[in-house]
Amino acid sequence: MVPAVRLLYLSGFLFSFATAVQLHLTAATRKSHSPEAILDNVDDLLYFVDVSLGGNNFSVLVDTGSSDLWVAGNVPGTKNLSVLESLGYAIGNPITGYINTARLDFDGFSVEDQVYLLVSVEDAQKTSFPQGVIGLGPSASSFIRGSLGNSNSADPPLDRIFQQNTTTPSYMTLLLSRNPSTEAISYQSSGQLTIGETIPKLEAVLDAPKLPVLVDQPIHQHWATLLDSNGIIGPDGQIISTTTTIPNPSEGSSEQLHVMFDSGFTVPQVPGYIIDAIYGRIPGASFIEDGTKLNTSLSYSNFWRLPCDYEVNVSFIFSGQEYPVAPLDLNRDMNLQDGDGENICMAFYQTGIASSASTLSSVGALDMILGMAFLRNTYALFNFGDFVDGTTSSVGNPYIQLLSLSNKHQIHLDFVNARLGGKDSTGTQAPLLPSPQSHPDGEPASGSNDGTSGGGSVTGDPSNDNSSSPSRPSVFAAWMSILGVLIFGVC
Known part of the structure; x- marks a missing residue:
């Protein structure tokens, strides 16, 4: 991310889904009391949200322009599928990691065996989002899903949540806050991301x-x-x-x-x-x-x-x-x-x-x-x-x-x-x-x-x-x- 041109591209290695580690499609469950997915605003330049993989929290970039989840750091109990993916930038060194699965907790939902890319901390620190990115776009644009044979068990997080919670409306909402410390402006409520529900007072x-x-x-x-x-x-x-x-x-x-x-x-x-x-x-x-x-x-x-x-x-x-x-x-x-x-x-x-x-x-x-x-x-x-x-x-x-x-x-x-x-x-x-x-x-x-x-x-x-x-x-x-x-x- 720089004033020139940045590109995030992925190169998938050939992968036979039938011979890979079986991904178990387990129901995503909604917690009885859903925490708000509050967005952290970095000077009106980037917005981050917390996700949990394997019980560890990661602050990841909120990105409606991509469709894959990747993180850097320790994920307890993660399963390495031995499928290598590479994320490269026009500026800086490429990020390479393996597709893994782990339990995901996000916005009050839990998903077992969620696919994601696990990259090294050293590589991630060379980017502008050292803990990761959560892609919130359509699954058709998911590179991980494509590399795993387009199976629905390899779908991005939101697809998994909607598939397994049929009573949850299949939409998400996004409210980006304005940082009052950046300019002298009136107070705004915190930025939020919701799944299947709207923010109170914004139901319109x-x-x-x-x-x-x-x-x-x-x-x-x-x-x-x-x-x-x-x-x-x-x-x-x-x-x-x-x-x-x-x-x-x-x-x-x-x-x-x-x-x-x-x-x-x-x-x-x-x-x-x-x-x-x-x-x-x-x-x-x-x-x-x-x-x-x-x-x-x-x-x-x-x-x-x-x-x-x-x-x-x-x-x-x-x-x-x-x-x-x-x-x-x-x-x-x-x-x-x-x-x-x-x-x-x-x-x-x-x-x-x-x-x-x-x-x-x-x-x-x-x-x-x-x-x-x-x-x-x-x-x-x-x-x-x-x-x-x-x-x-x-x-x-x-x-x-x-x-x-x-x-x-x-x-x-x-x-x-x-x-x-x-x-x-x-x-x-x-x-x-x-x-x-x-x-x-x-x-x-x-x-x-x-x-x-x-x-x-x-x-x-x-x-x-x-x-x-x-x-x-x-x-x-x-x-x-x-x-x-x-x-x-x-x-």
């Missing part, structure tokens, strides 16, 4: 529009849906025209972008022309090709630097519902100064993937990845429907529901308090420029980066035993060096 998410999950790229099944046609409201209050770059999309019109929701991505990835429409018209904004020229710790390239006191407002529209994004999620204070002692703030939505032959084969048919800086503004429900391994089409199609949590008045006040010392001067801030500013090369900003992102999403074909894939845009490593964030020590 069940009445939100059901956004169908796109299934036109089954090899790369993600929590993805369609944005409404021209479904972005820019800083001037006007819609931004949108056009998908996916050739011959099987779902949606040419004006509808294919959007993935990924809790493992710190910085949302958005097409360049949209980034320019959002940030390029801001007075005083400048396009920076090399962040280290501003501050040697800012190892980021090709981004918009913004005046820290300029309020930016953007909304996304899904199924006719507007979802405002907090200005503090659009304009990020880096807690760094340039050579003149001026604070450095930057656009926190960046240009990422663009559909092409290579990205379609490695990532899937996507135009945007809306990560943490979007999800913090919503309460999200992910209904697995017939994604759950072993279910039939009669179960119903998977869908996503989003409840907006960003009250426009409150997110404005948060910006005023954090950036303007509590004195609202936004009414007199300079008006937007008539058109986006030029770049040094005379072209619209591409907004690329050169590090890795907060996320563990997996690319490549999970059914291919020797798959590899190109780098995935990512940002966390740079944030780690910039902010000096220390993630939880390994058990």
